[in-house]
Amino acid sequence: MSTLPPRWSELIDRPVNDIDTPALVIDLDAMKRNLVRMAEFAKKHNILWRPHAKMHKSASLAKMQIKAGAAGVCVQKTAEAEAMVAGGVYNVYISNEVIAPGKLARVAALAKKTAAHGGQLAIAVDSTEGLIRLAQAMNEARVRKGGGTVIDVFVEIDVGQGRCGVEPGSAAVTLVLELRKHPALRFAGLQAYHGKAQHLRSARERRKAIAKAADAVLLTRQLIEAQGVAVNLVTGAGTGCLVLEAASGVYGELQAGSFLFMDADYAQNERDPAQPQFEHAMFVKTQVISTRSDHAVCDAGHKSHAIDSGMPLVHALSADSALEYFNGGDEHGILRPAAGCSRLPGLGRMLWLIPGHCDPTVNLHDVMIGVSGGLHSGVVQRIIKVDARGALT
């Protein structure tokens, strides 16, 4: 998994200036500071953290996070879990529903493999049919390969996202009772992720949304515990609200992933005073390839960075670089002077973009080029393979 084609490894120890464009570049120093901030935050609040590896898709970064104190990683896809396990990460939670029997057979195989390495696989479920199919796959794996393995199962409730999950309350109880009929499934707790709340701009709106989510969790937990079943863990939270989930008293684990790189979208949230000050650590390096009197064109379009959460910001490296990025299509970006600045970058000028959204941006690249010593005068220290790039199934 970790063998890189020669042209990437040749970059090691070379100056930032030698990186061809467009390229995904990680400021390793800023990334490490973000990692420390997160680990300290979790420690201070006595809460588990299990960062979402759907963001960086890298087994080596997952291992770095676990070494810093993370309980494991989350993923959204079976194929992402496979990439993590292949890279030596054995505490993996598929925080999503899996329904296809072929995929569930792969999940069962992964449960066995992680257990053999002293780890644990977990998965989310939001339907009786999903539970039955998962139990069947686990049993078939047991019959076929011998020996029993147990998979941790989180029952997903919809706390405001409006996507997967059952309604909070009695529907979750029904699932927990069904779950307990299957010896290969162990009830691990509740999955309660409010994705939409993470991106609400005002701190007040986010507080309101997470308070409502916490109420829904509490109600559901009480109903389940009234049946004599303990709810040992509630897992959820993202980079936008993690201070709120941590303070809620109901969440026991934070799934935030983007904090490691910080995208332009999350940086636009009104900051909660208790929020750790995460820095931008992920950039797309780009070059000006065409200039006109009123705009310049760079070589990074939306095949280089995702635009689902808006256009990238242009990182201001110097006083004359206050530029705004406009959509120029798949392979181009249009740059115009931002207010109060009239200097356009010249032909060949290198620029740094801060993508709107980390996760789908990383997924466009085979590798992340890790730089130490800053974007101005740093050197390439490591090449981080995007192990689960394109891992869709």
Added chain:
Amino acid sequence: MSTLPPRWSELIDRPVNDIDTPALVIDLDAMKRNLVRMAEFAKKHNILWRPHAKMHKSASLAKMQIKAGAAGVCVQKTAEAEAMVAGGVYNVYISNEVIAPGKLARVAALAKKTAAHGGQLAIAVDSTEGLIRLAQAMNEARVRKGGGTVIDVFVEIDVGQGRCGVEPGSAAVTLVLELRKHPALRFAGLQAYHGKAQHLRSARERRKAIAKAADAVLLTRQLIEAQGVAVNLVTGAGTGCLVLEAASGVYGELQAGSFLFMDADYAQNERDPAQPQFEHAMFVKTQVISTRSDHAVCDAGHKSHAIDSGMPLVHALSADSALEYFNGGDEHGILRPAAGCSRLPGLGRMLWLIPGHCDPTVNLHDVMIGVSGGLHSGVVQRIIKVDARGALT
């Protein structure tokens, strides 16, 4: 380049139903009909066609197009050109500006390689600096490796796109005169692509935009020819306007690429009566993984298909499948009944999405799964590798 991992090739001859989700699936029969329609259109209008391989990024599809009569292919990136040449495609036009000396050295190497195979490399230029750097790279390659190669150069003018290209008129003449000072550069004609016009919804607006573009081309051509230099070819056009460029009398070559797969965005254009009736041939197969009373959730989000040109359409395979797709994030799609239809698909149901935009969708996938016999009961006939996936530099 063409060796596929075993799990893909194992799909050959298997029924459509066996394709795991999400997956990029090509209806090969529809694709071939689109190909024939384009070839017949070009023949009827006595115009060259050089489809844009930035769309399919596949050397084997490029060769199929050339076999059907295409003059070669366009690409936007040096790395895409390298993928084409490595796959045996030797008539390649980089319809974009290249400025970095390292990339220009690769361009010069490709010029030599294509010539050695009886082909021809071409490139676009829109600045004096660009011309000088290109000539220098060609000369350095000549000195270093012996023997001279000539590269075809198109001078790009901006006919309304507002991106790369010089203003029509005298600025282009200046570039042509500079170009002719360099023996390794051969003036091939004008690059005049109006990308924005392709997506104007009304046929009247598109006619107006392309008429204006044709006027700009004519003016520029007259000024160049007044200097005693022939403008042998004007190249441009996309799937949205190709009937207009073909009828303009000034364009000699059509660069349209999307016609082969037809995305949801182009299908929303008011159709010009002369436009060949291109069919949707590219789909994302997806599965329902969660259901609620008011919506269903499928396993394809914007890591499976690009959303820069809007959400995908849900392909109606039966009367009860009139569904609308809403953004569910990176890995999910939210499905709601479209007007006049109240049936939601059940858990496990397979659906077919028609992506908003072909090009960046293909770029998210390692392979395209080619199916013959229809989406209902067809079989997998071939696996088409996306050779230039992620070829950004």
